[in-house]
Amino acid sequence: GIQVEQSPPDLILQEGANSTLRCNFSDSVNNLQWFHQNPWGQLINLFYIPSGTKQNGRLSATTVATERYSLLYISSSQTTDSGVYFCAVGNYGQNFVFGPGTRLSVLP
Amino acid sequence: NAGVTQTPKFQVLKTGQSMTLQCAQDMNHNSMYWYRQDPGMGLRLIYYSASEGTTDKGEVPNGYNVSRLNKREFSLRLESAAPSQTSVYFCASSAPYRNTEAFFGQGTRLTVV
Numbered sequence: 001g002i003q004v005e006q007s008p009p010d011l012i013l014q015e016g017a018n019s020t021l022r023c024n025f026s027d028s029v030n031n032l033q034w035f036h037q038n039p040w041g042q043l044i045n046l047f048y049i050p051s052g053t054k055q056n057g058r059l060s061a062t063t064v065a066t067e068r069y070s071l072l073y074i075s076s077s078q079t080t081d082s083g084v085y086f087c088a089v090g091n092y093g094q095n096f097v098f099g100p101g102t103r104l105s106v107l108p
Numbered sequence: 109n110a111g112v113t114q115t116p117k118f119q120v121l122k123t124g125q126s127m128t129l130q131c132a133q134d135m136n137h138n139s140m141y142w143y144r145q146d147p148g149m150g151l152r153l154i155y156y157s158a159s160e161g162t163t164d165k166g167e168v169p170n171g172y173n174v175s176r177l178n179k180r181e182f183s184l185r186l187e188s189a190a191p192s193q194t195s196v197y198f199c200a201s202s203a204p205y206r207n208t209e210a211f212f213g214q215g216t217r218l219t220v221v
Contacts (some may be wrong), residue, residue, distance in 0.1 A: 001167075031202075033209055041196060041215055048209035086150060088210070094158065095166055096141060096202070096210055098151040 002027045004099035006087055012105045013077050021072040021102045023087030030091050032063055034072050037084040037101070046072070046085075077106045110134055114199050114213035121189045121220045129184040129216050131199030139202045140182035141166075141210070142174060144195040151198060157182055189220045 003026040013019055025032075034046040047054050047061040049070065054061055058077075063070040074081055084103050090096035115130045133140065138159045143151040143166075153166030155174040163174050171193060173185045182201075186193060196217050202210035 031210075035212075041217075043198065043212040043215075045209060045211065088151075092139075095153050095156055095164070096200070097153065097167075098143070100150045 001095070002029065002089055002097050004087060004089055004097055006085075006099040006102050008102060009100065010103045010105075012107065015077060015079060015106055015108050017077050017106075018073070018075045019077060019104070021074070021085055021087075021104075023070040023072070023089075023099055025068050025070075025087075025089045027068075028065070028091075029089040031096065032065075032070055032087065032089045034061055034070070035086045035088065036081075037086060039083055043086075074104075077104075079106045079108055082106050112199055112201055112211050112213035114197075114216050116216060117214065118217050119219070121186075121218065123190060123220060125189050126185065126187050127189065128186075129197055129199075129218075130181070131183065131213060132181045133199075133201040133211070134180065135201060135203070135211065136179070137201035137203045137208075137211075138179070139210075140176065141200040141202075142172075142182070142184045143198045143200065144168065144193075145198060145215075146195050154184065154197075189218075191220045194218060194220045 005024045036044045051065040060073045084101040087099045112133045141156040142154040157176040199213045
């Protein structure tokens, strides 16, 4: 099956700093999403990005499908950005596999 | 628009008891999924259903059964609960065509004592 790796596993930032989270996957996929799991356990959809670049406020994401990786950029981080960021990949009508996550702590 | 709804939100079971976790989506999605998340870990796929009438095993299916009751509903059953099944369970749904994303329910926190 598809393998998903995320780095770094843990990240501590001072408020206002920028960061880049990476997701590597082992096979071709036509679905890739980034999620934020907040401290209450809710999974929040950030981006659906099987290829290309998208931006939403302070967050942006880029997926290079041919090289099998995706990057999530967080700029001017805020304490509310804390939580775990997951990358998940799959193919239509098949399983949808999660990476182990990056745990982000933003300090005031 | 409710999206993906899971019931119950919390449950405590004794070892050996059975229960069914319910999931329903109102987005007319074909595919539905059940995941478990253990403390400090990512989500692992238990079962998925690509379309009504089909189900397939995921990474960790042992000890679980599923039923795709209709297009809207996908239930997960624990026949004889074990402490190792203490976890948070998430249901998700997606549509099997381009430019669609998976949406998740709020989770069911299950404790088996």
